[in-house]
Amino acid sequence: MDEVEWLADRFEENRPHLRAVAYRMLGSLSEADDAVQESWLRLSRSHPDTIENLSGWLTTVVARVSLDMLRSRRSRREESLVVGVQDPILGTEEPTGPEHEALLADSVGLALLVVLETLAPPERLAFVLHDMFAVPFDEIAPIVGRTPTAARQLASRARRRVQGASTASESGPTQQRRIVDAFLSATRDGDFDGLVAVLDPDVVLRSDRNAAHTDSAREVRGAMAVAKQASLYSQRARYARPALINGSVGLALVRDGRLLLAMDFVLRGERISEIDVIASPSRLNRIDLVLLDP
Template structure:
């Protein structure tokens, strides 16, 4: 873009990348938009005449804002939640919403964002900026007030935790859907053997019912524990509508225009390795689901 373009035009050029950085850092669409808006306000007040790379400058500004927001969030939590589900990005099962493409450029699934939420703010910043956006460790070091070597260690520690807790999903969306459909078909029939066949031996189910306690928040591990939850939810199977949740196979459970839950699945080697459920009624009311929330589906 021409350097003589207006600040607003130049900012708009970088906005998709800045929002993607903020979403990965915060796991919240509202907070991500707040961070990007704050970056715009700082750009308006700043003298950027000597800035050679405006995109890098804005990325640094957004990252610092997000780091401060994460630190404030950690301070506010008197007791850490057992699990906190990030804001899911929901599209029709056939195509990702164009506005979400930049946010999902590198397949940021719910399972990965849950793991990122368990990192320290500095670890999360180092991993997101370096591994996802190729920001040099020298720049990350200045943001975290550490040496480049220490910043490198932050990213390495985060990378190891991500690798251990967030399996890489199958890239074939059709295969993902087939496994998820088999899961719900078995749940409708009360078929334990069918459910067991599609669950990985190390499967984990995480459910976020909200901090207010409207619904339970819990984590269960292993096929037997997940089977118990699947059978409890058997009566909801007819209300399932297929969806893309953060670009992967997922579902929206809805009835009468009211959303009951959003479920994201991580499928690897034709087995479900993670199920992430948001069923916090307060947060669900703020999600735009369009026709996906109009009723049940024939799955």
């Protein structure tokens, strides 16, 4: 086996881990694959005999690439005022293994990805690498251009944000179903006051490009505005069914046996605080979805 083949084999051994790191950083499966591919290109241009810890070196590289992509993405969004919706967790058709299990661990669904999206890029990197992949702060610090102490503070700040959001969204399946059913009933009946009553005053509704149309913005904030937006779905709501979406109760719009749209909810207490509307076929295919009885 020549050096190139040996290097390619070692890289493939690390690919699931690298994809997991990039996915947690970027929240996009396609971008994660791009970051992993870029890490291979950089490895192929390097001198492997100078690399003492190949796995650690690759983790650092894919983290740097992901950080650059995240910063670039944020810059583009600031210019275009467009907010994206993250890719949901993969279904079971993907390869299995320890790193894939790490990717699936603690329900990396839309709710967590939306929380991660609110973090500044250095905070997100410090949190992901340390809390999710146990990378020491001494190794994280050079990536974010901070001291180890400052990197620790970044992760701590991010951790408080994530834990706070997780606590706010905790609710049992019965409570989730009751609130989602109330939302669906009010939407079907065109009950504007009923919709406002079930929505958090600061609720955010996000729609991907396929879900948005000429009368629909891709991000809407506030109970009154979201209730008005939900009324646009009143005619189609008769096709909606309660469903488990990535383990949480949501809604699936099914017509003639075909999944057209999914709505993923984040709850805060007794009200809905976030709604993600997914209609992109490629993203719908990746959802872990189970229809529930009406």
